[in-house]
Amino acid sequence: MPRIYSLTALVAIWAVAAAMAQSRLLPGPLSVGATILTDIRSGELPFQMGCTLARVTGSFAIAMALGIFAGYAMGRSKAVDRYADPWLVVLINLPALVTIIFAYVWIGLNETAAILAVALNKLPNVIVVVREGARALDPELDEMAGAFQFSRLSRIRHVVIPQLAPYLAASSRSGLSIVWKIVLVVELIGRPNGVGFVLGSAFSLFDMTRILGYSISFIALMLVIESLLVQPLERRAIRWRRRPA
Numbered sequence: 001m002p003r004i005y006s007l008t009a010l011v012a013i014w015a016v017a018a019a020m021a022q023s024r025l026l027p028g029p030l031s032v033g034a035t036i037l038t039d040i041r042s043g044e045l046p047f048q049m050g051c052t053l054a055r056v057t058g059s060f061a062i063a064m065a066l067g068i069f070a071g072y073a074m075g076r077s078k079a080v081d082r083y084a085d086p087w088l089v090v091l092i093n094l095p096a097l098v099t100i101i102f103a104y105v106w107i108g109l110n111e112t113a114a115i116l117a118v119a120l121n122k123l124p125n126v127i128v129v130v131r132e133g134a135r136a137l138d139p140e141l142d143e144m145a146g147a148f149q150f151s152r153l154s155r156i157r158h159v160v161i162p163q164l165a166p167y168l169a170a171s172s173r174s175g176l177s178i179v180w181k182i183v184l185v186v187e188l189i190g191r192p193n194g195v196g197f198v199l200g201s202a203f204s205l206f207d208m209t210r211i212l213g214y215s216i217s218f219i220a221l222m223l224v225i226e227s228l229l230v231q232p233l234e235r236r237a238i239r240w241r242r243r244p245a
Contacts, residue, residue, distance in 0.1 A: 027209040035213040045217060051194040052218065055111075055183050059118035060176060066119070067126025067171065072164075074127065075134020091124040096182050100189060109190045118182045125178060126171045133167030173230050180222055 011029050018028035039045035074081040074088075100117045107113035137160065187196025195218050202210040 025206070025208050027212065031209050032212045032216065035209050036217055039213065045214070048193060048195055048198050048214070049217065049221060051191075052180075052183055052187065052196065053221070055115055055118065055186070055194065056176075056180050058115045059122065059183065060179050062115065062119040063122035063126055063175065063179070064168075064172065067123050067175075068130050068168065070123075071127040071130025072134045072160075075131040076137075081131070088124055088127055091120070092128070096121045096185065100182075100186055104190050111191075114183075114186045114191055117186055118179055121182050122175045122178050125175050129167050129171035129174075130164065133164045136167075137163050169233060172233070173226075176222075176225070176230060180218075184218075 015029050018026050036045065070084065074084055099120050103113040103117035103120070107116065183194070184196035184199065187194035188200040191197055195214050198214050199211055202208075202214070
């Protein structure tokens with residue numbers, strides 16, 4: 001309930017400010033809502049949101065897969081960590097815009113470049129978190145797995161993954177927020193569709209109603225994903241750590 005009251009207050013403040021400004025640069029909630037409904041009925045909003053969501057999903061999956069593998073290897077092997085750490089530092093400090101430009105110049109203005117650019121920007125975040133999780137693995141549990149002659153697959157499934165689960169959940173949650181922001185920049189610069197493309201087109205026309213409409217719609221979609229998918233998975237991941245009182 002407090003969240004509902006807070007959002008209601010925000011919309012009310014927005015409506016009052018728009019009424020006082022009487023400017024097309026600050027449209028009111030009703031105008032923005034009407035634009036959203038119109039684009040939903042025409043199919044434009046679902047299409048553009050679908051394009052963006054597909055890029056978010058693809059780049060997120062690639063970054064998580066590569067980041068888990070690299071982070072675990074760096075966390076378990078000092079030699080690998082010493083060799084790969086400079087690369088990781090470079091990736092962490094490389095601006096997202098530079099990565100996007102490099103990808104478009106080297107690969108071309110296509111979906112492959114867009115998805116890889118976003119994945120590369122998220123990758124160091126996953127590596128850092130998973131590396132810390134790998135370093136924190138309990139050696140006694142590893143010894144127990146050896147004593148019971150667990151196969152390599154069983155050891156990963158029953159010993160490693162449960163301990164890494166909270167770190168994987170943390171990297172997923174923080175990484176998702178990074179991915180969807182960078183995807184919009186990628187679309188703004190070099191894609192012919194998606195929410196970022198629409199925002200760029202609306203900006204060129206100073207169409208604040210459409211800018212606000214698509215921004216609000218995309219934020220709402222990310223909040224739904226966060227509430228219905230990411231948070232439940234995170235709670236499930238850390239459930240095993242809880243102890244009865």
